[in-house]
Amino acid sequence: MALKASQLKVADVYSECVVENLTRTQIVQYAGASGDYNPIHSDEVYAVYAGHKGVFAHGMLTMGLTGRMLTNYVGDARLVKFGVRFLSQVWPGDTLTATATVTELNKVGDQDFVELAIATVNQEGKEVLTGHATARIDP
Template identity: 55%
Template sequence: MSLSVDEIKVGETREGVLVEDLKRTRIVQYAGASGDFNPLHTDEKFAIEAAGYPGVFSHGMLTMGMSGRVLTDWVGIESLLRFGVRFKAQVWPGDTLTATATVESIEDTPTGPVAHFSLRTVNQDGAEVVTGTATVRLEP
């Protein structure tokens, strides 16, 4: 799946619900898949007593990966050239996350047209948890 330069416009957006009621099980599954068993994400007692958090919270990279889905569902994974985020707030079990991708610009480059996107992921309260940017290859 690849978009042509004629199929996308500056200002166009796509929004998607990434997860409703994030479960601790999903966070632990990510720990297993990534090998990141930091106790802040997997050990409730440690997160509360040793670190002073109200409980475990999601890995930033899990949130980043879920956020990227709004882009890859739109433009396809094979078109993604660059993707980066800034973590703005923690994601907790029970959170619902919604991501929005917006086309900021389209430019011709020596290797063909590309689109530049902004990305914003918010929780159920509208608080930003991730912001980011991406660059996508377009078909001429």
């Protein structure tokens, strides 16, 4: 199921809906697993007090969800690099779609690599995260 350089071309696209109607409970689940208990993500009373409209997702939850699309595409244990910029907050109720677009195909020695541009958008089409990744692929 690994990607093959011979079957890929620049501008190929892979996309997945990575969360539908994000729940506050999933944000709490991420807080518990990651250890980031910042109340801004899990405590509505505090989040409003701190000047937000309510709790919002950890940026790293959005990156984790986006990473799921990425590993589903390139395969397990294939990533060399995965980087993102956080552009906009993700709120309970959001539905996120993550997309990888092939930007380059490279070969270093005998090893093929794919370079990907990454973007995750919410239900309004607004980018919440953009980034890049590099993965080892088969010939």
